[in-house]
Amino acid sequence: MIKRMLVLLFVVVFLNSCKKDTGCSATESSFVAPASExxxxxxxxxxxxxxxVAHSSGLYYEITNPGAGSSATICSNVTVNYEGFLTNGGARFDYSTSPVSFQLAQLILGWQKGIPLIKKGGSITLYVPPSLAYGNTDVRNNAGIIIIPANSYLKFTIQLVDVQ
Incomplete structure (x- = not known):
């Protein structure tokens, strides 16, 4: 009996030591956009x-391709193609010309809530209220020009290329 317990203890310790430490201590936000937004x-x-479709956080989304395989978590590194637009006139403020990678925890709350709704290879359009984006802060480009005014509602088209 003791021998079996020792073997079981060894197996548990061995398997726990094989876990990867991602270094990510982020947790999912429970923030919800205000009713007015x-x-x-x-x-x-x-x-x-x-x-x-309305999401419980206050953003809206349309899944064009659900994808297959892995879904992102808050600590995932995601590789995406994307475009970002202002909803008040549709001006494109940012886009990728080739896939770019980010840790999901480092992105705006709208992406943190929306990207896990699809799997690798999937595509989604997110409609994000200001409080799940950049809030009351102007976003400027490298030349100092405001590209996203404070309190902007944003639209993102995102293709999830990879999840790690």
């Missing part, structure tokens, strides 16, 4: 994206 985004989507 959610109502404004709902009105926008009713006209411009009637198939969009």
């Amino acid at each position: 959610t109502a404004a985004l709902q009105a926008y989507c009713a006209i411009n994206a009637p198939a969009a």
Whole structure:
């Protein structure tokens, strides 16, 4: 009996020592956008994206391809192709010309909530309220020009190329 317990203890210790330490201590945010932002985004989507689905966080999304395989978690490194647009006129403020990689925990809350809704190879469009994006902060490009005004509602088209 003692021999079996020692073998079992050895196996448990051995398997725990094989776990990878990702160095990520991030936890999922439970933040929810204010009702006023959610109502404004709902009105926008009713006209411009009637198939969009409301997420419990306050963002809206449309999955164009669910993908297959791995889903991202808050500590995942994600590789994506993306475009970002302002919803008030549709001006594109950012895009990738080739896949780029990020740790999901380092991205805006809208991406942290939206990207895990698809799997590797999937595509999604996110409609993000200001509080799940950049809030009341202007975002400037390298030349100092404001590309995302404070309190902007944003639209992102994202293709999840890889999840690690």
